[in-house]
Amino acid sequence: MFLNTQVSNFDSASTCLCNSLKILYQKDEIPLKLLKIIYSNTLDGKESNIYENGTSRFAMKRICNKFNIYGAKHNMDIFFMYYAKNEVNLEIIKKALTEKRVLIVRNNYENENYFMVINIENDNIWIFDPSIEIDDNDCNVIINIEKFDTTKNLRYSLGPIDTRELIVASKYC
Numbered sequence: 001m002f003l004n005t006q007v008s009n010f011d012s013a014s015t016c017l018c019n020s021l022k023i024l025y026q027k028d029e030i031p032l033k034l035l036k037i038i039y040s041n042t043l044d045g046k047e048s049n050i051y052e053n054g055t056s057r058f059a060m061k062r063i064c065n066k067f068n069i070y071g072a073k074h075n076m077d078i079f080f081m082y083y084a085k086n087e088v089n090l091e092i093i094k095k096a097l098t099e100k101r102v103l104i105v106r107n108n109y110e111n112e113n114y115f116m117v118i119n120i121e122n123d124n125i126w127i128f129d130p131s132i133e134i135d136d137n138d139c140n141v142i143i144n145i146e147k148f149d150t151t152k153n154l155r156y157s158l159g160p161i162d163t164r165e166l167i168v169a170s171k172y173c
Contacts, residue, residue, distance in 0.1 A: 019128070044058075054113075065082075103169075108159050115129040
């Protein structure tokens with residue numbers, strides 16, 4: 001499956017959210033309302049400081065809630081779960097991947113960025129970073145599981161407990 005890359009330096013959250021819908025549903029199954037929810041709630045960061053651009057944590061949590069409300073109201077099998085801080089760990093990520101769920105992680109290295117965890121194989125985490133453009137993009141970053149599962153603030157790591165954020169998307173509750 002071909003996943004989308006970012007249009008700007010600030011839309012990793014909206015790109016990951018759209019990609020999650022693309023993974024979960026066929027094109028004709030995605031209601032326009034879900035795209036409107038994404039684009040009307042992301043990119044809410046302040047423009048005064050480059051490190052505050054993009055999408056806030058509050059917006060991501062709100063989008064998850066709006067998706068779930070939409071699903072319940074329109075009998076759509078969509079469920080987005082928001083996790084933060086000590087709720088985010090390698091075990092929950094492994095469990096979600098075995099259940100074929102879609103994972104979006106916020107990383108705080110240098111500036112905040114969202115990426116998708118695609119797979120865990122052997123001692124490696126397979127990642128799709130929407131800021132990297134390549135021809136074959138099922139996965140465009142592979143890192144060691146120890147680097148990923150650290151409290152150090154490294155690129156593509158879960159990072160310090162108090163800054164962790166994870167969205168788990170699925171077609172069922």
